Amino acid sequence: MKDLLLAELDARIARHGSGDSSGVLDERALALVTELAASGDPDAGSLGRVAALHLCRYQALPPEDGADDLRLAMDLYRILHSVDARLVPPEARALLGFASPREAGIALLREYERGGPVEHLERAVSLLRQEADQPDDLHSLAVALVHRFERFGQRADLDEAIGRSRYAVAVAGPDDPRRAGFQSALAESLLRRFELTANPSDVEEAIAVGRELVATTGGPSRAQAKARLARALTRRSEQT
Known part of the structure; x- marks a missing residue:
């Protein structure tokens, strides 16, 4: 069930990327989010899809109508970014002003060098390898x-x-x-x-x-x- 919901969200987001935003703006798109939330505890993949949907809606709507979707996208991406910067796609990072994996990795490396925990070093290595x-x-x-x-x-x-x-x-x-x-x-x-x-x-x-x-x-x-x-x-x- 969950996989089917995610697949439908992916298809709607992909259509938006190709210029057809109807699939992210109709009522079914938000119903998918509700059904996904009811399908079990959220994971990074689910949160990422929902964040992407709201970002697509913000991009498709007139500025005066997209503020709530932008706020929801930012809140979700902020959660994902705090776990791992790689969970936020580059275009979303650029739009929302979030650090790239490289920037996050260097920041963690500097924190480790100032006496931070070894976990900072491990995450820095992992992030810096990406770019x-x-x-x-x-x-x-x-x-x-x-x-x-x-x-x-x-x-x-x-x-x-x-x-x-x-x-x-x-x-x-x-x-x-x-x-x-x-x-x-x-x-x-x-x-x-x-x-x-x-x-x-x-x-x-x-x-x-x-x-x-x-x-x-x-x-x-x-x-x-x-x-x-x-x-x-x-x-x-x-x-x-």
């Missing part, structure tokens, strides 16, 4: 994964952080002013893994990245790069 295609997003995810490695000691997190940092460096390109920050994170993670596994390829890559940083950065960043490079060279000499 990790731009250099800044890749870097933020790598930072979150390193924090989780520090917390739980799972090498898989460090391995993924290195992969994400490498990709951030590659996507940023040689002239991107953010590249040095991405390279610093990569070099530090490579050194951490070398200290864990003694894999010579990690320290060699950390040294190569460190030498490029020393050659291309200035000020305090260059001093930090030199210190990290010296550390990498020391670790290599200790191994041989």
